[in-house]
Amino acid sequence: MKLFSHASALLLTGLSLATALKFDIAAQPAHLLKPRCIRNYVGAETLVVVTATLSGSKGDGQTVNIDIKDTVGNKYGKTKDAVGETRMAFTSHAEAAFDVCFENILADGRKLGLARSVELDVDIGADARDWNAIQAAEKLKPVEIELRRIEEVVSEIVNQMEYLRRREQKLRDTNESTNERVKYFAVAVMLTLVGLGAWQVFYLRAYFRSKHLI
Template identity: 55%
Template sequence: MQFKNFGILAFVVALCLGLHFDLPASQTPEQVCIRDFVSEGQLVVVNIATDGSVGDGQVLNLVIRDSVGNEHRRKKDLAGEVRVAFTAPSSAAFDVCLENQLQIKGRSLSRSVELDIESGSQARDWNMIQATEKLKPIEVELRRIEELTDEIVDELNYLKAREERLRDTNESTNRRVRNFSILVIVVLVSLGAWQINYLRNYFKAKHII
C-alpha cells in the first residue's frame, strides 16, 4: 500500500480487492484512486459503502475509468451504498477514484469508505446461478473452482506472452545497440586513419619528414 504525491493509491491483485479507509474533505481535494487489472471479457463488480449523508457539508464524488479511456461510472454526492458492475472491454487497468469536496469552511470533516472490488468468478452471483440452473452446492463449488482455474491459466498465458514480447524487445534493443557501437568504432577508426594520412602528407609537403 503506497500513497504517491499525486494522490493515487495503487493496488494490483488478481481477483479481489477490499479496503477500508477515511477520506478527509478538502476545498481543493485530490483524487484518491484504487487501481486493479482485469482481462478482456471479465465481469467486474465494485461495491462502495460510505457513512454520512447528502448535505452534511461534504460532497463525495466517484469516477471509474480504465486505462483505455472508457468511463464506466461517474456519480456526484455519493452517500450510502453504491454497486457498479461492468464487463471489461479489453485487458487493461482500471481506476476507482474518489474525491471529497468540503462545503463548509473551517470544518474538519471526513468520510469513512469501504471499498470492495471483485472480478471474474468472484464477481458472479453464484446463489442466483444455483437457483436458476438448480445445481447442488457441490456442483456450484466445482463450477466456481473451474472458472477460477481457467482465469488463473489465462493470466499465466498472458504473463507468458508479455514476457516473450518484452524479451523480443530486449533482444532487438541489444542488437541495435551492438550494431550502433560497431558503426561508431568503424567511423572512429576510419577518421583516425584519415587524420594520420592527412598529417603525414602535410608534413611531407612541408619537408618536415
C-alpha cells in the first residue's frame, strides 16, 4: 500500500500543472515603468490560484502592484502595494493565455538600485484545489484522494490534447484555404499576363499596319 502511495505521488509530480518561478524586479520611476509579465495557458472554466511572495516591506521606497489578465481582455484581479504573501484565485472565462504582471514603482526622491524578490507559484486545475479540505469533508483515505487527483489531472491532460488537436485542425484548414487562394491568384495572374500579351500583339500589328510598315 505504501509503495502504491509513493508511486501515485511520483506520478502526480510528473503530471503536475503547477509552475514556480523566482526572480527580482527592480524599482523604476513611474514614467519609465515597464511591467514584468509571466504568461501561462489555461482552458475555459478552470480554477487558477496565483500565489506571490514578495520581499521587503511597506514604506521601503517601493510599491509593487500585481495585475492578472488574459489575452482576450478578461481581467481577473489586481493587488496594489503587495508585500509578503499575496494569494489570488479565479476561474478562467475562456481558453486563452493569461499574464501575471508585476510593476515596481520607485518612490519620489529614492535612488535607483532598489529591487524586490518575487517567488511566484501558479496552480492550475487539479493542483489549485484544496485536496486536504476535500479529503476531510468526504472522509477519504490517502490513496482514494490521490486517485481523485490523478483522475482530474489526467482529465485535464486529455482536454489539453483535445484543444491542441482542434487548434492543429484549424491551422491545417487555414493553410489549405490559403494554398487554394494562392493557386487561384496565380492562375488569375497568368491569364492576365497572357491576355495582356495578346493585346500587345494585336495593338502593335494594327499600329504597324496603320504606318504601312507591314
